[in-house]
Amino acid sequence: MTTTKPLTTHHSWWLRKDPVAQRFDSLSGDHSTEVLIIGAGITGLSTAIELADRGHRVTVCEAEVIGAGTTTGSSGHLDAHPEMGPRALVSKLGEESATAYNALRLAAIDKIEGRCNGQADFRRVSAYQYSENRDDESKLRKEFVAARKIGLDAEWCEDVLISRAACGYIIPNMARFDCARYLQKLAELATNLGVTIFEKSLVSGPAEEHPTSLKTGNGLIQFDHVVCATHCSFTSGIMLYAATPPYQSYLLVAKVRQPPDDRLYWDNSDPYYYVRRIGELSDSMILVGGCDHRTGTEDTTGAVGRLNDWTHDRFQIIEIVCCWSAEFFEPTDGLPMIGLGPGKDNVWVATGLSGIGLTLGTVAATMIADGIEGKSVPLADAFSPNRFAISTEWVTEQTTASANVAERILPATVVNSNSLREGEGTVGNVNGTHVAICRDRDGCEHRLDPVCPHMGGVLHWNEAEQTWDCPLHGGRFTADGKRMYGPPESNLQRK
Numbered sequence: 198m199t200t201t202k203p204l205t206t207h208h209s210w211w212l213r214k215d216p217v218a219q220r221f222d223s224l225s226g227d228h229s230t231e232v233l234i235i236g237a238g239i240t241g242l243s244t245a246i247e248l249a250d251r252g253h254r255v256t257v258c259e260a261e262v263i264g265a266g267t268t269t270g271s272s273g274h275l276d277a278h279p280e281m282g283p284r285a286l287v288s289k290l291g292e293e294s295a296t297a298y299n300a301l302r303l304a305a306i307d308k309i310e311g312r313c314n315g316q317a318d319f320r321r322v323s324a325y326q327y328s329e330n331r332d333d334e335s336k337l338r339k340e341f342v343a344a345r346k347i348g349l350d351a352e353w354c355e356d357v358l359i360s361r362a363a364c365g366y367i368i369p370n371m372a373r374f375d376c377a378r379y380l381q382k383l384a385e386l387a388t389n390l391g392v393t394i395f396e397k398s399l400v401s402g403p404a405e406e407h408p409t410s411l412k413t414g415n416g417l418i419q420f421d422h423v424v425c426a427t428h429c430s431f432t433s434g435i436m437l438y439a440a441t442p443p444y445q446s447y448l449l450v451a452k453v454r455q456p457p458d459d460r461l462y463w464d465n466s467d468p469y470y471y472v473r474r475i476g477e478l479s480d481s482m483i484l485v486g487g488c489d490h491r492t493g494t495e496d497t498t499g500a501v502g503r504l505n506d507w508t509h510d511r512f513q514i515i516e517i518v519c520c521w522s523a524e525f526f527e528p529t530d531g532l533p534m535i536g537l538g539p540g541k542d543n544v545w546v547a548t549g550l551s552g553i554g555l556t557l558g559t560v561a562a563t564m565i566a567d568g569i570e571g572k573s574v575p576l577a578d579a580f581s582p583n584r585f586a587i588s589t590e591w592v593t594e595q596t597t598a599s600a601n602v603a604e605r606i607l608p609a610t611v612v613n614s615n616s617l618r619e620g621e622g623t624v625g626n627v628n629g630t631h632v633a634i635c636r637d638r639d640g641c642e643h644r645l646d647p648v649c650p651h652m653g654g655v656l657h658w659n660e661a662e663q664t665w666d667c668p669l670h671g672g673r674f675t676a677d678g679k680r681m682y683g684p685p686e687s688n689l690q691r692k
Contacts (some may be wrong), residue, residue: 207270207521207662210450210475210484211377217264220384224395224416230256232569233411233420235400238268239376240547240558241426242383246312247566249390256420257392258413260399260427266682267428268380270523271555272448272486274461274473275309275372276324277302280551281531283343289531290579292346297575299347305559306372309379312386317378318476324461327357327365333465334364341366359457359472360511362464371461373473376555401686402431403544422569424545425538426561428526428554429671429684432538432546437582438652441526441534441549443492443671443683447504449485449520450475454513456483470507483512489552492524493654493668497661522662524671524682525552534582535561536568545569546582614642622658622665622676632692633658633665637676644692645678651685665689 232248234241237259245255259265277299279286286295313319326344328337344351349368357365388394400413403423410419425431429443446468456474463471470487474480485508488500501520508514528534528549535557538544545568547561567574578584612625614634622635624647633647633656645665647656654669664681665674671683678689 207523208519209270209377209448209521209523210519211269211273211375212264213519215377215381217262217269219262219396221259221263221394221396224258224398224413224418226415227417227419228256228393228395229419230254230393231420232256232422232424233258233400233418234424234426235402235431236260236266236425236427237263237384237394237396238266238426238428238558239380239383239555240428240550240561241424242380242387243559243562244424244426244547244565245387245392246383246390247562248569249387249392251566251570253569255387255392256418257387257394258398258400258418259394259396261681262396263384263394264377264380267523267525267554268558269377270448270521271376271552272471272473272484273373273376273555274324274471275306275374275555276368276461276553277306277349277371277556278324278326278344278368279347280553283340283347283349285531287343287347290576294576294579296347298579299349301560301575302553302556303348305556308559309374309555310372312382313374313379314382317374317376317382319372319374319379320459320476321370321372322460322473324368324371324463325354325357325359325362325365326368326463326465327354327359327362328465329361329363331363337364337366337465344368357462358460359462362462373461373476375476399680399686402684403538403541404432406540407542408544422543422545424547424565426547426558427684428524428548428550431548431684432541432544435652437534437539437546437548438670438684440529442529443524443668444489444527445492445497445500445522445524445666446486446489446552447500447520447522449501449504449508450518451483451485451508451512452481452515452518453483454481454515456481456512470504481515482518491668492671493657493659493666497522497659501661520661524673525550525554526671527551530584533557533561533580534584535564535580536574536577536582539583548582617642620660620663622660624655624657630692633689635663635665635676637663641677643677645674646690646692649685650687650689651683656689 231254468489475482649667
C-alpha cells in the first residue's frame, strides 16, 4: 500500500498517543457497491454499520484518513440536552415531537455505549446546565421545567460543583468517552460486518438527480444509493450550503489543581463554555471548550486567548497541555438536516449537526438506513434537507456570505511581503497581484490564489492553526494550499 502523510484538521488530545495514519488502501480502478458512503467520521461509519448489519453491501470512502476530521476534534460529550435549549425546541417542534427528538438522542447514547463494549473510556456521568449569575435563576428554572417535559430526568440543583456556578440543573445518566478510540472501534465493527473502506479516496460530490457512479482519483465507483456523511453537505444544493454555515469551536486540555467532579458542565453564556474531566486515568486533567465563531470571520488567536483567560479565571492551572479547534456546521433553524438531498432521489444527506454530531451522527445513521429501506422515519419532515425555511436567522447568516463576495470586488489592501512575520498571513495586493500570502512558522513564504475553488469564497488566514479557511462553506487548506477539509475537491493554485 502506497501512503502519503495524512492531513488532520486539528491536533487534539485524543490523537496525542495514536496519530492518524492510513490503515486502508486507496481506491483505484472500478468498484461496485450497493451503498456508497462519503466520509468515515462517526456519521459515515455508524451508517455503514447500520446498513451492513441489515445485509446491505456498503463501501465507505474517506478523503483523508479515519480520524483526521471533526469527530476526533470534538469534546467527547454525550448528552441529550437540546443545543438550542429545551424551551426553544418545544416552541419549534411542539412538546410531542421535541420529546421524540430527545428520545432519539438518548437512544444514540445507549447505542454508543453498546458499541464501546467497555472500551473507549466510556463512562456514564451526570451533566449540569448552569449559570454564573443568580439573576438567571428564573429563566433557567423555565428551561429546567421544559427539560423534564421532553423526557430528561432533570433535577434542580442549588450547588453545582464547579467554580463560580450560582444555580442550575442536573441531568443524570449522560456520558463521556474518547472519540478517537471510538472511531477506531467503529472501523473495526464495520470491517467485521464486511464493509469495504477506502482511505485517501476523495469522491466528487453528486450533482445529478439520480447519480449511479462517481469519480475518485483514478477510480470510478458505481452504486444504488450514496450517503454524504461529511458534515458539510457535499452536494450541489446551494440552498443547503447556505442553511448550514461553518463555525469553529475551540478546545484546550489543562492540568489543574482541584478539578471538578467527573461530570459534564456547560454554562448559559452565548456562545457557551463547557468543561469535563478527560477520563478515569487523568484525574487532574480537564477539557474546556467554547468561543465559537463563524469560520474565517474572527481573529483565531484572540479566540484562543479568551478560552485561556476563562479557564485561568476559574481553575488553578498547572499547565495548558494542548489547544485546538474543530469545525462544525450550524443549521440556521437549529435542527439537523437528515434525509434525501434537495432535488435528489438516491442521495442521502446528514449535515447541520451543530456541536452535537456525536449523538446526531448516530441518530442519522438509523434514520438514513430506514429511509433507504423505505421504512417510516420519525421526524423525517422536521429534519428534511428539503425544508428550506428562509428564516430571519438564514437571512442574517447570508450577510457574512455577501460581505465575503464583496472582498473579490473591492480593491485589495497593499501588502509588503517582507513585513510578514513567521506564522502570519493575509489576503491582499502584492506587486499588483491579488494573493493569499503567508509566512509559515518555518519561515517559508507561500503565495496562493485567494479564492476557494469550491464556490468562490475569499480565504482568511487562521493564525492559530496556520490554515486558510473559507467563510462561505468551511473549506480549509494548509499554509501551502493543500486541501484539508470541507467541500472543495482540489488544492489552491500557487501564484
